[in-house]
Amino acid sequence: MKRMLFFEHLEGHGPSEDVTRINLGKNILQANDEVAHEIFHLYTDRGVFLTNVMGSPGSGKTTLIKALAKHLKIAVLEGDIASSVDSIEFAKIGVPVVQVNTDVYGSACHLEAPWIADKLRLLVEYKPEFVFIENVGNLVCPSDFNLGEHERLLVYSIPEGFDKPIKYPPMFTKATTVVLTKVDLAPVMELDIEKFKQSVRQINPNVQILTFSAKDEDSISPIVTYLEGKRQALLNSLSS
Amino acid sequence: MHEYYVAKHTIYQIKKELGEIDPNLVKSVGLKIGKMSGIIPDALNMYLNLIAPEEGLTNATFDIVLAPVLFQCNDCKNVFEPSRELFWCPKCKSSNVTFISGNELEIQYIDVENSTNNNKEVERTT
Ligand SMILES: Nc1nc2c(ncn2[C@@H]2O[C@H](COP(=O)(O)OP(=O)(O)OP(=O)(O)O)[C@@H](O)[C@H]2O)c(=O)[nH]1
Ligand SMILES: [Mg+2]
Ligand SMILES: [Zn+2]
Numbered sequence: 001m002k003r004m005l006f007f008e009h010l011e012g013h014g015p016s017e018d019v020t021r022i023n024l025g026k027n028i029l030q031a032n033d034e035v036a037h038e039i040f041h042l043y044t045d046r047g048v049f050l051t052n053v054m055g056s057p058g059s060g061k062t063t064l065i066k067a068l069a070k071h072l073k074i075a076v077l078e079g080d081i082a083s084s085v086d087s088i089e090f091a092k093i094g095v096p097v098v099q100v101n102t103d104v105y106g107s108a109c110h111l112e113a114p115w116i117a118d119k120l121r122l123l124v125e126y127k128p129e130f131v132f133i134e135n136v137g138n139l140v141c142p143s144d145f146n147l148g149e150h151e152r153l154l155v156y157s158i159p160e161g162f163d164k165p166i167k168y169p170p171m172f173t174k175a176t177t178v179v180l181t182k183v184d185l186a187p188v189m190e191l192d193i194e195k196f197k198q199s200v201r202q203i204n205p206n207v208q209i210l211t212f213s214a215k216d217e218d219s220i221s222p223i224v225t226y227l228e229g230k231r232q233a234l235l236n237s238l239s240s
Numbered sequence: 241m242h243e244y245y246v247a248k249h250t251i252y253q254i255k256k257e258l259g260e261i262d263p264n265l266v267k268s269v270g271l272k273i274g275k276m277s278g279i280i281p282d283a284l285n286m287y288l289n290l291i292a293p294e295e296g297l298t299n300a301t302f303d304i305v306l307a308p309v310l311f312q313c314n315d316c317k318n319v320f321e322p323s324r325e326l327f328w329c330p331k332c333k334s335s336n337v338t339f340i341s342g343n344e345l346e347i348q349y350i351d352v353e354n355s356t357n358n359n360k361e362v363e364r365t366t
Contacts, residue, residue: 019267019351024257028250028271028345109241140278141242144345170278173339202327205337 032145035113039120039148047238049130049231050120052147054171055155057137060181062086063214064155064223065132069095071224075128077119079111079136086134096126102136110141113148120148129231139164143171151230157182158189165199172200177208179223184213243279246345247287251295253347261352263296270349274307276342281306299353309342 027033043050053061065076066089075096078087082103090097098119102108105115111133123131133149135142143152154175156164159182165172172178178200186193197209210226213219254269273279281304288302308321313329314336320329328335 018354020354022257022350022352024347024349026253026257026347028246028253028347030253031249106244108245110245112245138241144242144246144278144343170276170343173276174343202335203322204339205327205335 029145032113035117036146036148039113039117040150042121042124043131043148043150044234044238046124047231047235048124048128049151049227049234050133050147050149051130051151051153051227052133052135052142052149053153053155054135054139054142054175055137056139056157056160059137059155059157059160060212060214061134061137061155062089064179064181064212065134066090066093067212067214067220068130068132068224068227069093071220072227073127073129075123075126075131077116077123077131077133079116079134081107081109081136096123096128098123108141109136109138110145111135111147112145116147130227139168139171143174150234151176151227153177153179155179155181158185158191161189162191162196162199165196165203169203172207173204175204175207177210177226180209180211182213183211183219184215243283244287246279247284247291250284250288250347251291251297254297254350255295257347257350258352262355263300264298265353265355266297266300266350267353268301268303268351269347270303270305270351272305272307272344272346272348274309274342274344276309276339277345279345305348307342307344310340311337312340313337 053065055061068074076090078097078099080086080101082101084099087097087099100111100116100119120131133147152175154171156178158180180193180196183193193211200207200209208226210223211219212223255263273281273284285302285304292300310319311322311327312319313332313334315334316329316332318329318331319340327337329337
């Protein structure tokens, strides 16, 4: 019989006489993180800014990346459980894109670095300035897996409501940027954008929060400027 | 939902650490899971118990310790565990705080049953 043991702390629960304890203190995801680390260095050395785009299904990840493609020199890695629907969108507008389907990995709800490393190495050869990974649509699972990115960008849309930062804190605390999308729907949803920003800052005080609406072409500009600034900082760190 | 994958990583990492040691000799494995990781401990434990026997760890139990979420106040340096809704400093009420820890996904220890062919190099704790 397997038992499940939860100890609040381990005092008084040391190993018994007939066992030898191997002390580790090691990261469970070490195999993932080693590959992620290698990708991070490849992208950093080449001056390519790598962004891991995460968010719920339908939050507006593809729409946002397509809007950025009009202003930035980008390539895209599309992660979906199945299909090539999103990557066809990018191919149509001439953006270098590779598709990764997780149905070969048991329909995973996230991407792992070893699954995409070869494809990220390939995309660098197109000489983009930015590479966007569109992660599998999910507000929880992708947050634990480092893919070697410089930026963890959470796309969060107005119709998802007000309470998610507190209900899904792992994603909101790990994001370096939150793009609040579909702000054109704010009046319909009666959602106060300032209040929402406050609730995100409450659990992640250092996060950058930007807004976007696909209905307003100009709304992409601050996001473009922000990402260009981030890449410039990366380039400056290389030459210093 | 990704607990299955984290369980697979756990078993992979354990077997890598074991090297030549027979996985059947593993009695218990200590895991430290941060409360701010996206992991539900019960689900992780369930998948570990499903996958472990398939991978030869037929006698292993998994002891999961939950690590707290810790923030530090940048104004008064107070380290605190935030309550469910309030992430600001309980001492000076500042909201200028930094996340310190709570994302851990760690293997703390592996307890291996002593046997004649046991690897002598593993360190013995006091
Ligand atoms: N009103 C409005 N609709 C939007 C906006 N951005 C995206 N949408 C719509 O939202 C739907 C989903 O957008 P996508 O960009 O496909 O979302 P996604 O996150 O890539 O979705 P998955 O890849 O399936 O997880 C589409 O019908 C978009 O037209 C916006 O700013 N305003
Ligand atoms: Mg999409
Ligand atoms: Zn304080």
